[in-house]
Amino acid sequence: MRVDRVRLRNFKCYGEAELGLERGVTIVHGVNGSGKSTLLEAVFFALYGSKALGDRTLDDVITTGEEECEVELEFTHDGRSYRVERRLKLRGDRATTTKCLLEGPSGAIEGARDVRHEVTELLRMDAEAFVNCAYVRQGEVNKLIHASPGERQDMIDDLLQLGALEEYRERASDARLGVKSVLDGQREVLEDLRRQVKRKEDQELHDRLNALESSHADVVDDIERFESQRENARETLETAESVLERHEETREEIADLEEGIEELRSKIAETERKRENAGETLRERRSEREELEDERDGLLGETELETIDADAVESRIEELEARDEELRDDLEDVRVSITERNGEVERLREEADELESQAEQAREEADELDERIENDREAIADREETVDDLDDDVESARSAFDDAPVAFGGAESHLEKLESDREELVSTINDVTAEIRSVENAIEEGERLREAGKCPECGQDVAGSPHVDILEEKRETLATLEERLSGLEDDREELDERIERAESLVEAERRVDRLEENRENVAQLLEEKRESLEDRREQRNRLREEGDEHEREAETKRERASDLESEVADARTELGEINAERGEIKERLETLRRASEIEAERAELDREIETLRQRRADWETMNDERREQLSADREHKRELESEFDDDRVETARTKQSNAEQYLEKVDEKLASLEADRDELQGKIGGVEEKIEELERLRDRLETVEEKLERLDSLYDEAETLQTTYGELRAELRQRNVETLERLLNETFDLVYQNDSYAAIDLDGEYRLTVYQKDGEPLEPEQLSGGERALFNLSLRCAIYRLLAEGVEGTAPMPPLILDEPTVFLDSGHVTQLVSLVESMRDLGVEQIVVVSHDEELIGAADSLVRVEKDATSNRSRLERGRQTEAALLRSD
Ligand SMILES: Nc1ncnc2c1ncn2[C@@H]1O[C@H](COP(=O)(O)OP(=O)(O)OP(=O)(O)O)[C@@H](O)[C@H]1O
Numbered sequence: 001m002r003v004d005r006v007r008l009r010n011f012k013c014y015g016e017a018e019l020g021l022e023r024g025v026t027i028v029h030g031v032n033g034s035g036k037s038t039l040l041e042a043v044f045f046a047l048y049g050s051k052a053l054g055d056r057t058l059d060d061v062i063t064t065g066e067e068e069c070e071v072e073l074e075f076t077h078d079g080r081s082y083r084v085e086r087r088l089k090l091r092g093d094r095a096t097t098t099k100c101l102l103e104g105p106s107g108a109i110e111g112a113r114d115v116r117h118e119v120t121e122l123l124r125m126d127a128e129a130f131v132n133c134a135y136v137r138q139g140e141v142n143k144l145i146h147a148s149p150g151e152r153q154d155m156i157d158d159l160l161q162l163g164a165l166e167e168y169r170e171r172a173s174d175a176r177l178g179v180k181s182v183l184d185g186q187r188e189v190l191e192d193l194r195r196q197v198k199r200k201e202d203q204e205l206h207d208r209l210n211a212l213e214s215s216h217a218d219v220v221d222d223i224e225r226f227e228s229q230r231e232n233a234r235e236t237l238e239t240a241e242s243v244l245e246r247h248e249e250t251r252e253e254i255a256d257l258e259e260g261i262e263e264l265r266s267k268i269a270e271t272e273r274k275r276e277n278a279g280e281t282l283r284e285r286r287s288e289r290e291e292l293e294d295e296r297d298g299l300l301g302e303t304e305l306e307t308i309d310a311d312a313v314e315s316r317i318e319e320l321e322a323r324d325e326e327l328r329d330d331l332e333d334v335r336v337s338i339t340e341r342n343g344e345v346e347r348l349r350e351e352a353d354e355l356e357s358q359a360e361q362a363r364e365e366a367d368e369l370d371e372r373i374e375n376d377r378e379a380i381a382d383r384e385e386t387v388d389d390l391d392d393d394v395e396s397a398r399s400a401f402d403d404a405p406v407a408f409g410g411a412e413s414h415l416e417k418l419e420s421d422r423e424e425l426v427s428t429i430n431d432v433t434a435e436i437r438s439v440e441n442a443i444e445e446g447e448r449l450r451e452a453g454k455c456p457e458c459g460q461d462v463a464g465s466p467h468v469d470i471l472e473e474k475r476e477t478l479a480t481l482e483e484r485l486s487g488l489e490d491d492r493e494e495l496d497e498r499i500e501r502a503e504s505l506v507e508a509e510r511r512v513d514r515l516e517e518n519r520e521n522v523a524q525l526l527e528e529k530r531e532s533l534e535d536r537r538e539q540r541n542r543l544r545e546e547g548d549e550h551e552r553e554a555e556t557k558r559e560r561a562s563d564l565e566s567e568v569a570d571a572r573t574e575l576g577e578i579n580a581e582r583g584e585i586k587e588r589l590e591t592l593r594r595a596s597e598i599e600a601e602r603a604e605l606d607r608e609i610e611t612l613r614q615r616r617a618d619w620e621t622m623n624d625e626r627r628e629q630l631s632a633d634r635e636h637k638r639e640l641e642s643e644f645d646d647d648r649v650e651t652a653r654t655k656q657s658n659a660e661q662y663l664e665k666v667d668e669k670l671a672s673l674e675a676d677r678d679e680l681q682g683k684i685g686g687v688e689e690k691i692e693e694l695e696r697l698r699d700r701l702e703t704v705e706e707k708l709e710r711l712d713s714l715y716d717e718a719e720t721l722q723t724t725y726g727e728l729r730a731e732l733r734q735r736n737v738e739t740l741e742r743l744l745n746e747t748f749d750l751v752y753q754n755d756s757y758a759a760i761d762l763d764g765e766y767r768l769t770v771y772q773k774d775g776e777p778l779e780p781e782q783l784s785g786g787e788r789a790l791f792n793l794s795l796r797c798a799i800y801r802l803l804a805e806g807v808e809g810t811a812p813m814p815p816l817i818l819d820e821p822t823v824f825l826d827s828g829h830v831t832q833l834v835s836l837v838e839s840m841r842d843l844g845v846e847q848i849v850v851v852s853h854d855e856e857l858i859g860a861a862d863s864l865v866r867v868e869k870d871a872t873s874n875r876s877r878l879e880r881g882r883q884t885e886a887a888l889l890r891s892d
């Protein structure tokens, strides 16, 4: 068995914690109070529940201040996986298990009891055996050593399941004692039975039975005789009674006959009356029939039929009705056609009216258009005149160019040229005028200077002045200039005249442009007018045609309407004819129906007459039969009256009273005889019962004797079984003791290599003795504390090994759990402990869990678990030591 995982919640100092465990040696370490032992306890608790707690109660494991606690354990056993889950809850100050579940390969088991049983079965050990073998708790060093040999014996027997053999032995012993007490009881029963049989045999029961049976036979004979006499008396009585009864019956019968006769007579009279009434009715019906026949004969003349025969009448009626039906349909058709035609006439007339008014309207529109056409024509004539006028104006305006220096169109530029020539001329004139003025001034100055004898030119004295003659030159220049000026002024005058002419030409050009534009506009308007005039003419013609067309259509419709009216008049004539024919048919039908009714009434009357006749005949027959019955009854009555005479009745009465008296007496006698017989029978029954009882006693005696024989042999068997079980257990135990002694010596040698001790002895009663080298024996209690610790560990390991080897099937081999095993050991012995642990691992213990803070042990671990308590939350925490740490510690 191997623990795979443990999970805790609110278990003592743990909040939420989980730990996976591996194969090999796991060392759990941490400071005091951190929760190491609690972790091991939790595993133990998960397996065994409250049985794992010893004196403590469930509420101890729930973390103080919490309500609920959970433990979950997963383990593998024999290659199969299991999971245990337990949940506790605090209710008041007591805790209860609210969930306990074991899931395994064959399903789930629930409930603390069943789970514990299953775990015990699986591991082949209960909680106590578990702590004795696999789980060495802290401070329990001396437990096995202090135990008495008897306690040790029980414990080891239990572990090796030798307890069962002891149980069987006890059961065999119980069985033997049980058989013994039954045997003693049966012996007493046998004695008692023998005494009873003897007493019964002494009573001579068979002689008594014979005497009683012969008296009984006599009484039975007497009873038979009296019974046959009583039978005779009863027959006599019956005969008399039947005679008297018959007499009474006859009297009643006669009375009945008289009553019947009276009844028949009155019925006959009644029926006779009915027959007469029916005869009366019959006559009445016959005369009614005659009347109907007369009426029918009268009607026959009115029909064209030869006889009034129902079928002929009926078929005639059908014919006439069919004809009437036909006529009604025709009538309906004619009416419909009249209505339709009238409607058609009205419609046609309305349409004709409508068409005529349309024609009228079209003509009016055409007249209107005529007027407008006339107006348009006048407007066109006016415009044509205007165009002609405008053409004349243009002609006259253009004539101004006839002898002009330029052609039409050149006036504008010609004027511009002339004006610029003039400007140039004016400026030349101004220049010449200015030159004249300066020459005049110069002449005036020169004359003045010359008068003063000075040079007119340079102001020097004339004598010797080169410029004296200049004045003459200037006067000549002045004359030339003045001549030039007057020429220029002539030119200007001429130019002014030409400019005037040019301006009038420009004016003429503009006028022509305006006139031509005007003419263009007028001509366009004229064209438009002409077109619209044409449109109106067409429209007017169309309207006139339309008017004519409508009038023609209206005429056609009116003709058609008057045709239809004459058709309606014809139809009305037809209508009258049909109605007349239908009136005739109606009269004939009435006659025929009456005739048919008469036939039906006549037939009914025939039937009634027949019925009445039949009934009268029936009544006659009935009364004939009654009369016969009446005479038969009278005959029968006479016969009955003659049947009985008074003597016969009297004899019967006497016989009846004698028989009655005898019967009374004989009944008394029989009753007393029967009482005697019953008494005798009771006595016989008593004796017979006693005989039967004797037989039964003899049978029981035989049975008890056989039973005693069997019990004797059973007792012997139980005794043998008891000894066998005892011997078997002693033998097995002896074998275990030898093995255990060997294993213990091996283990102790391994952990305590010391010269002081030679061997340990374990005797058949599990008494332990340690022998010193000098051969002196020592009790284990006499060893030192450390030695005791080692001795204890050796013993546990030896038991563990014995268990692993000595049990058949899969050895449970739970994890070997050691809590603080080093407490009493010195460092040298810790080394031995390490080799013990290792040798256990080598022996095939899958998991070894050790709580310790010894460095050397830590070094030997395959894995490390560190337990730590959080200072603030006060909850323990589990932490797996890293592989490197374990390896590092080991290498030190
Ligand atoms: N019901 C409980 N609720 C809370 N804490 C609890 C409860 N029961 C016990 N404890 C605490 O659990 C702690 C751990 O105890 P445990 O015996 O597991 O420690 P340890 O690590 O084995 O110490 P040591 O090395 O001294 O043996 C203790 O300090 C104790 O006060």
Ligand SMILES: [Zn+2]
Residues within 6 Å of the ligand: 455, 457, 458, 459, 460, 465, 466, 467
């Ligand atoms: Zn001069």
